[in-house]
Amino acid sequence: MTEAITSRRPILLALTVAVAAAALVVAIVRLTDPAGSGAGIARNRPAPDIAGVTLDGAAFRLSDLRGRPVIVNFWGPNCPPCRDEFPLFKAKLAEHAGDGLAIVGVLMWDPPEPARDFVAEFGAGWPTIIDPDEKILSAYRVAARPQTYFIDADGILRAIQIGEVSDAVFERQYATIKP
Numbered sequence: 001m002t003e004a005i006t007s008r009r010p011i012l013l014a015l016t017v018a019v020a021a022a023a024l025v026v027a028i029v030r031l032t033d034p035a036g037s038g039a040g041i042a043r044n045r046p047a048p049d050i051a052g053v054t055l056d057g058a059a060f061r062l063s064d065l066r067g068r069p070v071i072v073n074f075w076g077p078n079c080p081p082c083r084d085e086f087p088l089f090k091a092k093l094a095e096h097a098g099d100g101l102a103i104v105g106v107l108m109w110d111p112p113e114p115a116r117d118f119v120a121e122f123g124a125g126w127p128t129i130i131d132p133d134e135k136i137l138s139a140y141r142v143a144a145r146p147q148t149y150f151i152d153a154d155g156i157l158r159a160i161q162i163g164e165v166s167d168a169v170f171e172r173q174y175a176t177i178k179p
Contacts, residue, residue: 041139044157050129055119060104063155067153068102068153069099069174070150071101072106073089074105074140075145081145084164090123090124092170092174099179106136106140108137115128148160148161148173150174158173
């Protein structure tokens, strides 16, 4: 029995690598506009507005944050890297408060109740928008979670991070939107 499992390891590894490569290709394709149609989202272009309702039932519009640097983070409480980012985002929000930094979460692929519980437990001081019909997800061409967008005070998308944001990545990407 163990010989059968051992002989399948290379196949499982190859499948895992193929799935990861396919996900990366999808992410790259979704984040570009190869036809040059001007549709969708792209760096150095205006970020799509986000309108919706937060986890606590408040109305929200991204355009209301114009004049401030904004980070939009697509996440979910069942995503371990998403959960791991929260302490960093909380610390960076406090560290860059003088710049007017705003963070906005967009709930992705998880129900609202666990997200509410996680946000309350963690004490996240930023809104999380519910996206039940995935219109925001589609407008931002989100391929995976976490996925984070760095938007400058003029509403222009300057950087995109696919995957967990580390301290070094945060500072590098934040430098593109810092006032």
